[in-house]
Amino acid sequence: MLVRLLGAVLGRAVRERGADAVNGWWVQVRGWWLRYSFGGSGAAAVRREGFGRGDRGAASVFAALALAGLVGVTALIGQVGVGVVARHRAQAAADLGALAGAGALAGGAEAGCAAAGEVVRRMKFRMEGCEVHGWDVFIAVAGKIPMGLFGDRTVRSVAGAGPVEESDATIGNR
Template sequence: MSHRSRASGVKGRRFSDRGSATVWSVGAIAVLCVVFGIGLGLGQAVVTRHRAAAAADLAALAAADHWAEGGAAACARADRVARAQRTRLVRCAVVGDTSDVTAASGRGPFTAKARARAGPARPAGPAESIPSFAPAG
């Protein structure tokens, strides 16, 4: 009986780990792909959030700049600014010379909303004034 015929039989068959490196490599590649996908998803969420915050800030400034034209005109200006930033204006309110807007960015699970307010700087009142210090003596 030759060596080949005995190796092909069931009783004399030896099990080896031949090819196990391929299985481990495929497993490692699959894990790396999942980690990479999670990283991309988190990165997309961060970019969406920053886009919404920037658009809300700019839209609030635009509305506050045009408050004297009326609330509808100021909010229309805020909507144009938000659309130029590839976001949508969810809420806009102008009370006096102060605007309060909310902008949203993204779709589906990556939707982010941000709120911003803008208006003129108020003069510091007595409670807000910076105390002055005199040297002791």
């Protein structure tokens, strides 16, 4: 009876799926299955079933996208960290190489540059240049670092070392 009344109000053919002891009556109107349930008070409630159920599951999709973004940002921060550490290692190799070269200058400019090159090589970098000016040694080092999806990058650093002038040494003793 309720189904015929609904069809008359809508002016459309209404199909009935039958009664369910728990869920009430199922009726299809305009391609949607509607459920009529009768509560303890005798009032009828209507619920639409099918596609387009609103935003159910939207939180799961949002959480998955947020997690993917978080993983991406974490990977990017990690790659920046790798670059910074490589730059510091290159600077350390240049500093130690320059100190070793300055310490070996008593044997000549070639001996100083050879000592600097050996220290740089042991630190897994390559020496791009070595200049000796008096008792000062200036070297340039470079090395390639893998950056994952960003390919290999080259880090460079320069350093110099030599004896301290007497006027410079007295400044620290004041």
